[in-house]
Amino acid sequence: MSVWSATVTRSEDGAIVVGGYDVRDLAGKFGTPLYVIDEVDMRARVSAFRDHFTAAFGRHGAKCDVFYASKSFLSSRVARWMLDEDVNMDVASGGELEIALRGGMPAERLALHGNNKSDAEMQRALEVGVGRIVLDSLDEIAVLDAIAGELGAVAPVMVRVTTGVHAGGHEYIATAHEDQKFGLSLATGAALEALRRVHAAEHLELQGIHTHIGSQILSIEAFRESAERMLRLRATFAAETGVEMPEVDLGGGYAIAYTPDAEALEARTAAFEIADAVADALAEAGGSWPRFSIEPGRAISGPAGMTLYRVGVVKRVELDEGGTRTYVAVDGGMSDNMRPITYGADYTAALAARESSAEPALSRVVGKHCESGDIVVRSVDLPSDVARGDLLAVPATGAYGRVMSNNYNALLRPAVVSVRDGEATLHVRRDTLEDLLSWDVAPDA
The missing domain is CATH 2.40.37.10 (Lyase, Ornithine Decarboxylase; Chain A, domain 1)
Structure with missing residues (x-):
């Protein structure tokens, strides 16, 4: 390769x-040293993910958005490229947020991540109108609700779920096992409790659920299992509250080749196999199709x-x-x-x-x-x-x-x-x- x-x-x-x-x-x-980006290559990778996931989910009458994971590489010019290519972006800090805005990315097309967002970062996100804030802990729910109340705003939020699916290479980049800092556990009930609290909060609007299971993933089975667990959680919450969450973010982690003998997960293969796996999982869990999203940062910028x-x-x-x-x-x-x-x-x-x-x-x-x-x-x-x-x-x-x-x-x-x-x-x-x-x-x- x-x-x-x-x-x-x-x-x-x-x-x-x-x-x-x-x-x-x-x-x-x-x-030297010098980092060199092949603009034609990077734009082609963005458009491939956008087009293949649109087509794959479109076969099922569903929508799938691409969010470029800016943590992989970000400059204001790259933010402008993402806007040109009609994809969204996620940011994981106040600094990344400002660079994305500087590049002209509309705030409503941004998602703010982070396991320890500061009050200032959450306030800034609300002030500029970030499209979704991904909540990572029970504590954060009350904090963001209070900040939104002080601003007279309603915060659009997603809840990050730790599904327990183990995927990726090195343990530092596998992010869905229980014993780590990200997300709210599905197995212990913390994720469902978080959804209940967001639903009850006066100044929060529940958009959906988010997960990220790791990086350098080659197996579609990991995404299949993660989607099944996420959609069962969505169905459980709907049965309890009567509210069917409109969005599910499946994260990213698609493997790229760093050496000639390494494998990569090709965008078209990932798109159609993941879409079909999601369709099977939804048929089992029940409910209408939510809007899905993915976050292929490394797979766009790395190669x-x-x-x-x-x-x-x-x-x-x-x-x-x-x-x-x-x-x-x-x-x-x-x-x-x-x-x-x-x-x-x-x-x-x-x-x-x-x-x-x-x-x-x-x-x-x-x-x-x-x-x-x-x-x-x-x-x-x-x-x-x-x-x-x-x-x-x-x-x-x-x-x-x-x-x-x-x-x-x-x-x-x-x-x-x-x-x-x-x-x-x-x-x-x-x-x-x-x-x-x-x-x-x-x-x-």
Whole structure:
């Protein structure tokens, strides 16, 4: 499977070209490390999810909205792209909310998530007219009801349900098991109690229920089981109150390929199989079709991005089991991609600015931080003549790269640019030394 975005090609002399832009020119203009977004690829992925889920649910006479999960990557320009492509967005903090609004996304097309939303974040959401606020705890119900009352508003809310369906890879990204911070448990009755309290609240309007079962999911069975449990909860609440909630959000978590031998969950397959699974679940649970929604953040932004690095030190190390490994150190690392050290995530890499006929060498791409776990790519065959000054490209870094970046060792966070038709557009500028020093409060002279 190709891990490179749709417009990636090689020039006659072997350099990677993305969006019609030679990566050598990108590195020269914007520096390295550099996050690069293939705009054509990202827009195509958005429209694929929108069109396939519309068609799949439409076969059953139902509606399904796409909410781009901005936590995967967000800039005001990306928010504008989402609006252009007629999809909605979810945000998980006050900061994400403001960036989305800055990009022109109408507040009514936003959903505010978060397991610990502040009073200020909830108040701001109500003031600008956010379309739905996803409640994550029993405590939050009373707090939001009081804030809405003070503002003379009615808050449109959904309740996040922990369904108990275990899916995804690393335990840190599996989000529907009981022993974790998100949502209200279906098994213990907390979810149903939350629905009762929202229904009784004077200043809350119950829109529906939401769940998110994890990330990097390949099995449709996990979504099927989650939908069955959600729709049974909806039916139970309707039988008790006479109120049939109008919306059900099934979350996201569709797997993407980070390495050539990895699998991905393709948008069309996901759409039609999930829609059919939902139809079966609804037939069993009973009731009318609600409006569904999904949140494919990583599956939109991840494959559309790559990171460019400049090679520094190249070191060959003798292995205990025999043979050698080449350590290729680049000018970034865990400050621009936290996923390998956090989740043990795998990536691949390629020589980006030239071709090579040298024999491949077992290599490990590492960063420049003071951690032995500062690994960008754990194992990849690179040309044995890779040397200081070469450019390396790491694909599939469009999600959870820049948004999780940091200034460890006082490194400067990279810029983000998008490319299309030979033009490059800056989304987020690179940190400067002036930025770094401005955050530091100097001692008195």
